[in-house]
Amino acid sequence: MKNIVKEYTNGEVTIVWKPSLCTHASFCWRELPEVFDPKKRPWVNAKGVGTERIIQQVKRCPSGALTHYMNDKKNEDMEETKNCSCGSAEVIHNGPLVIKSCICVTQEGKKDEEHPQGTAFCRCGHSKNQPYCDGSHMQHPFENK
Numbered sequence: 157m158k159n160i161v162k163e164y165t166n167g168e169v170t171i172v173w174k175p176s177l178c179t180h181a182s183f184c185w186r187e188l189p190e191v192f193d194p195k196k197r198p199w200v201n202a203k204g205v206g207t208e209r210i211i212q213q214v215k216r217c218p219s220g221a222l223t224h225y226m227n228d229k230k231n232e233d234m235e236e237t238k239n240c241s242c243g244s245a246e247v248i249h250n251g252p253l254v255i256k257s258c259i260c261v262t263q264e265g266k267k268d269e270e271h272p273q274g275t276a277f278c279r280c281g282h283s284k285n286q287p288y289c290d291g292s293h294m295q296h297p298f299e300n301k
């Protein structure tokens with residue numbers, strides 16, 4: 157699964173999914189089920205809503221597993237459209253800490269993984285993929301601490 161890249165398009169915008177980067181924070185399918193439904197195959201329906209709404213949601217992906225490009229600018233605009241806002245983080249209410257830029261994670265003195273487009277760290281303590289959010293906070297609601 158390391159190098160799998162899937163693309164889904166509505167003819168105007170293409171959603172790019174890299175499953176190896178996904179931390180299962182579940183923002184996509186919880187916030188835009190018309191497009192993202194993990195129970196369906198394919199799990200992405202790029203024609204579920206309009207282009208602007210798709211772009212808005214893809215930019216919310218905390219792991220960088222979802223990105224997009226405009227079909228008419230595929231080769232010239234990739235840098236502009238990737239999910240990156242260097243040096244920023246967002247605390248999600250009752251959810252993870254989302255890092256929105258490249259970060260390398262070290263655990264017990266060993267470099268664990270590099271996340272070129274950021275990642276989401278668990279704050280609820282229930283993730284089975286610590287230190288990353290896996291969406292378990294949905295089953296274990298907590299108040300911001």
Ligand code: FES
Pocket residue numbers: 250251252253277278279280281282283288289290291292293294
């Ligand atoms: S904050 Fe998402 S699993 Fe803990």
